[in-house]
Amino acid sequence: MRNVRYPLAVSALLLAATASAQVQPTPPGNPPAPAPAPQAPPPPAATPTESVPYGAGLKVNMSPDGSKYFRIISWHQVWTRYNKNNTGSQRVAGDPESSTFDVGLRRSRLLLYAQLNPRFLIITHLGINNQNAVGGGVGIGDPGKKPQLFVHEAVVEYKVFKYLNIGAGLHYQNGISRMSRASTLNMLAYDVPIVNWPTIEKTDQFARGLGIYAKGRVGKLDYVLAMNDPFATNQAQTPATQPLNVADFNPRNSHKSYQGYLAYEFLDQEANLLPYQTGSYLGTKRVFNIGAGFLFNKDAMISRTGAVPVPTPADPFASVPNRLQNLGVWSADVFYDSPINKDAGTALTAYGVYYNYNFGSNYVRNIGSLNPSGAGGSNAIPGAGTLRGNTYPTLGTGSALYGQVGYLLPKNVLGEKARVQPYAAWMHGNFDGLKEIGAKDVNVYDLGANVLLDGHNAKLTLNYRARPDYSNPQNINYRPEITLQTMIFL
Template sequence: MVFMFGLCLTTKAQDTLPLPTEYIKSGDFVDHTYKPLTLKLSDDGSKYIRFLFWNQMWARVTENNPGTVSVDGRPSRQSTDIGIRRARVLAYAEISPRFLILTHWGINNQTFINGGVPGGGMTGNPGNIPVSVNPETGEGSAIGLSAKKPQLFFHDIWTEYKITDQLYMGMGLHYWNGISRMTSQSTLNFMTIDAPIFNWPLIELTDQFARQFGFYAKGQIGKWDYRLALNKPFSVGNGGRYDEATQRPIAANIANDHWATQGYIAYQFFEKENNKLPFFVGSYLGTKKVFNIGAGWHHHPKATSSANGSGEQQFHDISLASLDVFLDLPFSSASGTALTAYAVYYNYDFGPNYMRNVGIMNVGFGGTSQNGPGNAQPTIGTGNIFYANAGFLLPKQLLGDKGKLQPYGALTHKNFQYFEDTTWQYDLGLNYYINAHQAKVTLQYSQRPIFENYRKSSAAGEWILQTHIFL
């Protein structure tokens, strides 16, 4: 059999968006179209191996949280840096319509001071670099972390079998998540520059970069799309405590041996979405008419603990739920305009006063506020979160052959039990699509609240420039 690279039309994954027709022209226009990296294992393409490669690079100017110091120990009100947000490879194969194998690996979040392996080699510059921050003190420590030679690791690795046309089942380290659409968001086609992170509420504690080991079932029945899973979460944590200063219990993760259930079910009012892979599309750029309403959950019994005033340990379930709506609506085929909008309400219960701060690719240290250093902010905790984003794809005549523009905005409301104040924050950005999601440049400004003494005291901002290419 002769192996060749070609396009397998019958197995196009939802990560691979159809290229808008305005990019396919003759004359002096440079043709950016290409065939997906597919190795055909049969003449008709029904047996194949599909490869995807993508890189996302960030350059940033960050207004740091109060009390932040830089890597040289000096006070730092502002920092600038460049790093790798994601560098990934994904491969999946079908040699029969009855089964599929998928492997996904890569790195994330490498900066000039962190994101590497401990030691990093002969010149790894290991040191006391914080990788976890206490939200009350803003302090944290870890020894031996460096910026160099990040370790490639598996994100997804699973096997799947077809039971019927409406039911597929599989097992492994998987991304068939519950809770919300955005909890299974593809990183190839965000509309905003990235996810807000609280959409992955278990991130890097009971999961491995938003994945857990487990069994899953998925499929479509009429207009209904579903995914259900029984998972064995990673076992982490030493439990919570009782805070004498505020006279209240503080929950934290505790090592346990319990299974978790999760699921997400959506009704598709217009066109159906492809669910061969678990990754939901962020924006179809006018190539598909989609309106979905969905709901989901994740439940992990006795996965956190706290203590009462007498020092007695109390166990708590992690119970997470959401309701969301997604719209992608082409307006005019002549102008190529389209509206993309998404809204979600999260209800999170990790136990009393559970709180986690997150700072993506954080290059700051120290910190005197409850945010911690650098760009960290209260992100995941017991309470409620409302998030919405919307973007409009501008007329193709605006730039002609040079690409398309999509301004967007996002709004977040957080109401955490841990703090006395609720907060609003926003993101504003612009996508420049050179070749749809295959090649784009994004500029975004994000504002975040600063907390001191359990109340919002001020706000800070961050500019991010991202270059994104995937094949």
């Protein structure tokens, strides 16, 4: 215990001395030390007066200078729609419906791209399209369920030198027109007219080609050229199953497909790292482009030219009279987008395109986007069967015109929270197959408005469409479609 007492006593003395030193009285003649000032509260956080620009979005830099990075973009486009169906439509077999009110996924996508340095680019694009309660899925016995998540693009690209980039894979570097490479993130109208993708889901995979391409810019001339392997299609079809003198895609096509597009940029240059062409810049650029493009595929089409022998021969391709025909398309277009009054925030967007199609004899293809009718119908020349839901002749040997114009209203129309952009669009189709049966040309009219809640990143689009019903080609009636598209992309 004695050994313990001495250290304890020494410790107590040291603590007392320290405390005494800290509370020494103020020497005589010196004023007392002032009390410490109270701590100032932190300044309040500034309230933003407007939405912060989206900028690069979900971009992750992998090097301090940003030369190595990857970016992720995700978007959904949801349609809530009233549709007056074509005559004889059925929601499902045995359930006739003259009109439909439905909700569907027009697009649901995920895009990733990255650069190790400015010379290398990789693109991966996944997604689904056109799912509603009666279609778009692959569920066994349940045609609307479990849509197929598939690869839209898988591309590797290398920059050879300033004027040339080479890429390969499943790509969207299409020829024909500006709208054949349309971005679905920033469209002016609520959707594209489909006339811009003449081989969609035939010799391509949802407007993407499997092949190689070259792209670049020389001065103000932007170009892309591609060579693709056409996908095998119509494998159950033979000349014996075809109507007389009506062409369709050749199931034995093995020739390469060639396409390209050139555009001269008179004003501001557009970004061309990715293939996606902007639909409306909302007054952030002054763009005036004139372009032209083409697509060619040797012996891509086949038509029956004579009677089918009875009984049907084992090899109809050798025994049934038929002829092969080339697929050829060319187009010319013009695009203008410019601010009108920068202080007011107004802007004008306009686009026009002419297509000349050669799909072979009397070819006509009927398409209805996100079709609300899941039963009945025919993809032959109108009159051969009921064109179900919202289907109408969209593509065919002949020609098509498409135009759209939109005006971004002043900033103060809806206050600081949103912008309004009304638009109008028109499609005109002049197809040989319709003339053959005495039907009138195709006209589709769209009138709508974008309510831009955060630019194109968050917007609502309300569209009214007057669509022709060719169920009776000699007595065409126009059916209304009213669509509210809700879209967000990040």
